[in-house]
Amino acid sequence: MEDFRKIIVLANREPPGNLPLLAQSLGFEAEVVRDDIQAMEKADDSTLLAIPFSGLRLDKHGLPNTLRHAMQFSPIFLYQVESRLVDPQIALMLGVRGLIHREEQLDQVLLAIKLLMRGQLYYDRALLSALVDDMVRQRQSLGAEQGDVSAMMSLTRQEKRIIELVGQGARNKEIAYNLNISAHTVKAHLSSIFRKTQSRNRVELLRWAQQLSREPRMMM
Structure with a gap:
């Protein structure tokens, strides 16, 4: 997923709070709208x-x-x-890109905005890691449909490692540091991974990996 340039805050039910100001303080464009029609008119691939x-x-x-x-x-x-009302695993699987909780400190909220605007997910790393661990465990006793088999077989060892790191919530720079490669090379690998798995972004990649964990066994 490419970086986002603008945040649209849909405040049709309650006040927007300080999020628009925080986004602007980080140099991002932010706009408050009051209904779905306004949001739809202003939304594009960069929002x-x-x-x-x-x-x-x-x-x-x-x-x-x-x-x-x-x-x-x-x-x-x-x-x-x-926290008591929202299940983060379900939110992630449904395609929500991140959750910022009411109790989070200001510095953490600013970090969350930065990560989300970079096209990354914002979830607890323990959750992302647990999902990948579960996928790996289940894959040992389950297989995959032919299409998924082909996709997995086409992945290089490096690409498989990057998928594991993505599942642990690692950012591009962290992946680069962990694998001793450049951030540019990480982006190139991710583009290849998205193409091979027919995923458009990290959320869909995690869905693909999760689906793989439910299917018959496939050798890595």
Whole structure:
């Protein structure tokens, strides 16, 4: 996923809080809109939609209709999230790019905005790592459909390692440092991985890996 240039805050249910000002303090363009129509008119490939989510639930019952509609025209993340009401694993699997919780300190919120605007996911690393670990364990006893077999077989050892690091929440610079390669080379590998797995971004790549874990066994 390429970097985003602008945040659109959809404040149709509650005030936008200080997120627009924080984004602007980091040099990002931010705009508050009051309804879905405005958001849809202003959204494009360079925009990220932020939705205040205080007091709302996202769990096994699925994605609220307001979010489902918003995701049709823009990638989204949620902020002012209450931990007791939102299941992060379900949010990730449904395509939400990140969760910023109400109790997070200012420096952490600023970091979250930076990462999200760089096209990265913002979730607890333990969650991302657990998902990949579960995928690897299940893959040892399960197989894959022919298409997934072909995709996995086409991946190089380096690309497989990068997928593991992505699943652990590593940023491009961290992947580069870990593998002793340049950040430019990491981007090139990710482009190749997205093409081979038919994924458009990191969220879809994690979905592909998760799906692989549910299918019959395949040798690495």
